[in-house]
Amino acid sequence: MSMLARSVLRAATQQPVVAAPAQARNMATLREIELRLKSVRNIEKITKSMKMIASTKLAKAQRAMQAGKDYGVANAEVFANTPSDKPTPNKLFVVVSSDKGLCGGIHSSVSKATRKALTSDPESLLPVGTQINKDSPIAIIGDKSKAQLSRQLSGHYSITFNQIGRDIPTFADAAGVADLIIKSGVSFDSVILVYNKFVSAISYEAALMEVKGEEALKEASAFNAYENEDDATKDLVEFSLANAIYAALVEGHACEQSARRNAMDNASKNASDMISSLTMQYNRGRQAAITNELVDIITGASAL
Template identity: 50%
Template structure:
C-alpha cells in the first residue's frame, strides 16, 4: 500500500503559502520587539554614561594625587620575583561587547608572565567565570554585585578590607579596562605599593611619615583609591561599550526589518496572485 510522506501530506499549495506568510509576519514582529528593547537599552546606557564619566574624572583626581606622592617619595617599582596579587576588575553585567573577555585575556597573559607565584582576586562575576575556566587554582577571592551603579569609596573600602585579610604580598597589581574615549577602551594595570615599600622610599622624609602605623594606613588608603579608580574607569568603559553594542544591535535589527518587510510584501503579493489565478482558472472552466 502506497503511503505519502509527512512532507507530501502537509498542506495544499495555498495553505503552504499562508503558513510561510504567517511565519514571516511572526519573525518580523519578533525583530521589531528586539529593536525596541535594544533602543531602550541604548538610551539608558547613554543616560548613565555622563554620570559614569563624572565618577571616573573624580576618581582620577585621587589616583593622580597618589601618583604624585609616589613620585616625590621616589618609590621604586617592586620586583616581580616575589609573591604577586592580581586584582582583576570587571562587573556582573553583560551585553557590552568584548569588555569582560579582554580584561580576562589580559589577566591570563599577566599570570603567565609572572610565573607560578600569583594569586588572583576577581572583582565581578564575569571575569570570575572566565578565569575559573583556566586558572581556578589561582583564584583566592571573588566579589559580586559589581557594576549596577557607579562605584563609590565606601564600596571599594569594603573590598579593600577583605583583600587585606589575605595577608601580605610583595607585589600587588590592579588590572582593569581603561576608558580611552566613547568608542574604545584598553586593558591596563598599575601597581599598588605596600607599607614596607613606602617606608623604604628615599624621599619619604619630605612628608614626615616615618611612623609605621601612618604608612600602613596610607597603604590601605592607597589601595582603596586605586580600586576606586580601576572600577570607575571600568564602569565608564562598560557603559560606553554597552551603548555602542546596543546601537549596533538596533541598526542590525533595522536592516533585518527592512529585509523581512520586503520578503513579507513579496510573499503576500505572490499569495494574492496565486489566488487570483485560481479564481480566474475556476471561472474559465465554468464557461
C-alpha cells in the first residue's frame, strides 16, 4: 500500500500545472470590475441623497443659529461690563459636540482645543495668562467627543450628555443641561464652553466662551453697585449659563450640518472620479477580450 501511495504521489507531482486561459482571467477581471462599478454607483447615489438632506438641514440650522446668537451676544455684553479681579483657576470645561458622525473633523476640532487648554499648550485658545487647574472637571455634550477624549482625559469626566441636538437644539435643551450641571455638585469658579464657531458654509473653527460663576460675579465692582439678593445672583448665573450653552449648541449644530454637507459632496466627487476610472478600465479590458477572440477566430480560419 505504501509503494502504491508513493507511486501515485510521484505521478501527481510530475504532472504539468495547467494555467488558466488568458481569456478566462480577463473575463473574471471584467466581472469583478463590473461588480465594483455597481457598488460605487450605489454609494454615489447614497452620498448625493445625504448631501441634499444635509443642504436642507443646513438652511434650517443657519436660521436657528442667527436667532440663537443673540443669546450669546447678550451674555458677552453682561460679562464684559462686569470685570472681576478674583482669579478663577477652578474652571469647568463644557465640550459641545454631537452623537453623529460622517461630518469630517467637526468633533476632533473641539477635542483638540480641550486637550490644548488643559495642558496649557502655547497654541491654546485661552487668553494669555489664564490660570488653569490641570484637574479641572469636564462636561461633555455628545458621544463622539466623549470617545475621543476618553483615552487621555477620562478621569476628568464629571457629567456627560447624549441625544441632545439630534434635531435643531432648543433653549429647553440648553436649560436642561445647565440645570443638571449646577445640580451635579461640581465645584467651579467659571465655565468654559468649547464649541465650533460658524465662519462660512464651508469652514468653521474651534472657539471658547467663558461664563463666570456666582462668586466671581459677586466680586465684580460693577455688579456690586446694585443691590441684589443672593437668589437673584444665583438665578442670573444659571440663566447666563443656559444662554451660553444654547448659543454654542445652535452654532455647533450649524457647523455640523455644513461639515456633513461638505463631506458628502467630497464623497460624491470621489465616487464620480472612481466611476470614470473603473469605466475606462472596464472598456479597455472588454476591448482586449474582444480582440483576443477575434485573433483566435482569424487564426483558426487561417489554419483551416
